[in-house]
Amino acid sequence: MSRRIRRTPYTDRVEQVGVRGFSVVNHMLLPKAYQTTVEQDYWHLREHVQLWDVSCQRQVQIEGPDAAELVQWMTPRNIGKALVGQCLYVPIIDHHAGLINDPVLLKLAEDRFWLSIADSDVLLFALGLALGRGLDVQITEPDVSPLAVQGPKAEDLLVSLFGEHIRDIGFFRFGWIDFQGQSQLLARSGYSRQGGFEIYLHNGGYGPALWDAIWAAGQAFNIAPGCPNLIERIEGGLLSYGNEMTRENNPLEIGMDSFCCLDGSVDYLGRAALRRIAEKGVNRVIRGITFDGGPCPTCSKPWAVTVGGSEVGQITSAIWSPRLERNVGQALIKRGFWEHGQTVSVLSQDGVVRAGEVVELPFV
């Protein structure tokens, strides 16, 4: 690994606890696997608590007199009523309503925001917009490295370290904790459906100490190192930028209708395009697919979903669910075939054809 693929404040620690491989997100290492299987991690995440190095969720900080204007310009979600202390899932779209990213927006002050981004250089997009339009903002990537604590025991673990007050932090809200004399941002959020928090550590120099403190306190809660779990993510209907959506997709077909203001009350880059799409109706939507035939292979390219020999969609992520005892996938499915219960065939990349069925997300 060269310096181009950035290490995180926690990389030394994840290596010590036996990381077996990394992926790369935002030019930074994301642990991908430890000593256990995806299935073992899945059950552990549902029952206990895990510590995830998600530093690759980089923050794009936008501050200044025109900060709110710029953020609103990038997203179809109405951020006008957002409160300081709130996290908002905000699709970022271009002028054709193509998805550029799907970050979580943290409102730190009326004139200061963080976009906690998925895998594309949103900073450069925001910077280009600001320079092109002459907006009065500063756009930076602060020294902030999120560490996620996920799973049903996350709250009790963090209470044992940081105090009872964190129980009052609502879902997709953030508050503050003290760590070694520093105030740090703690949000009730994370890329799983098992509950938990993300600590947006400011100053990477504290990274190893923060990891160690949680790790030590976590022993009483059966803590394990982890990372976003593909089974849990797919079952939970959590989407992945670059997998389920790219700039080829608009937010309406990805199920983000509730995050798209179409009534004309706010203006943003892709508004005209998005309204045209809404008027015509989308031609495809994101759905779940369950399918048979034993554990499917890794999905590293789209798999055709067919009805009567015709392609009606594509699976973009898929894996065997040990809980449902079927394969589960996420797929864009064409109009006319997206109703719950539609029977389909799935052609996985090993050449096997499997019988399947369209279902709603999330899987239950």
Added chain:
Amino acid sequence: MSRRIRRTPYTDRVEQVGVRGFSVVNHMLLPKAYQTTVEQDYWHLREHVQLWDVSCQRQVQIEGPDAAELVQWMTPRNIGKALVGQCLYVPIIDHHAGLINDPVLLKLAEDRFWLSIADSDVLLFALGLALGRGLDVQITEPDVSPLAVQGPKAEDLLVSLFGEHIRDIGFFRFGWIDFQGQSQLLARSGYSRQGGFEIYLHNGGYGPALWDAIWAAGQAFNIAPGCPNLIERIEGGLLSYGNEMTRENNPLEIGMDSFCCLDGSVDYLGRAALRRIAEKGVNRVIRGITFDGGPCPTCSKPWAVTVGGSEVGQITSAIWSPRLERNVGQALIKRGFWEHGQTVSVLSQDGVVRAGEVVELPFV
């Protein structure tokens, strides 16, 4: 690997010839190693010919009435006199003169350009600038996947396939070849100092056939699969965005003076900042470092370069050179210590201190 890390038109082929690992550049796979060592590949590249999947050098296509204006706005290099058919190395900088990328610009027509990019989403920066300023351009990522043929035998190999006319293509110029009835762009360029070409394949569907054709014809030239070689790159003074330079660096300290127009004849985003830097003089410059102590470890974080116990710079890439029989590195070195022959100490990440010396790039 998920779909988020994109495969290339050649990935099936590089797997067939025994790729051992990948890196990720521009959300796409870059082969990193085959069955041989970096040292074996180094000697092979210097003597024979190699086939490199460099599809990750994505093209940002900028076309339309304002295309030249937008490109000029992003770079301090004067592109006003560039000719159709020319390749230009163009630093892309922000308003503080920080480096955003260091692509090769291909001028396809007076109103159509490709930026063949290093690892950052230049498309989003260009799109933001264009939307913010209201420029009349279309910005897209075309279906173009560069395949590099590098090494001293590259020309004879490609002549055997595509004809004698390619000998007339000058360095950093491009021409056209016919492959299966399609006209394809061929440039005399590449990320090595051993000579060679890059085919900017349009339409990835032809990828496997193009690979196979070159592979078959290459048997007579002792062809091997390859990838950018770290020994050759460092010796040759070729810089890597994300390693030797980031947005923390300006082009003058990275040795790009000749690509920076400072006389006021062209305007661009970072001009005022760059002129201020030029007037004051840079505080550090890129240099080579040779150092002793046997083969050094992998450089995955900056290494301190010291004189008399004080840090005077940082090595950002380093490796053992079997030809020079010393370690070679690239480093930013502070004013007062950057003269050829300056003795230094290098602290590599294994904790070893090694005696070294500042030299000019490239290494000879």
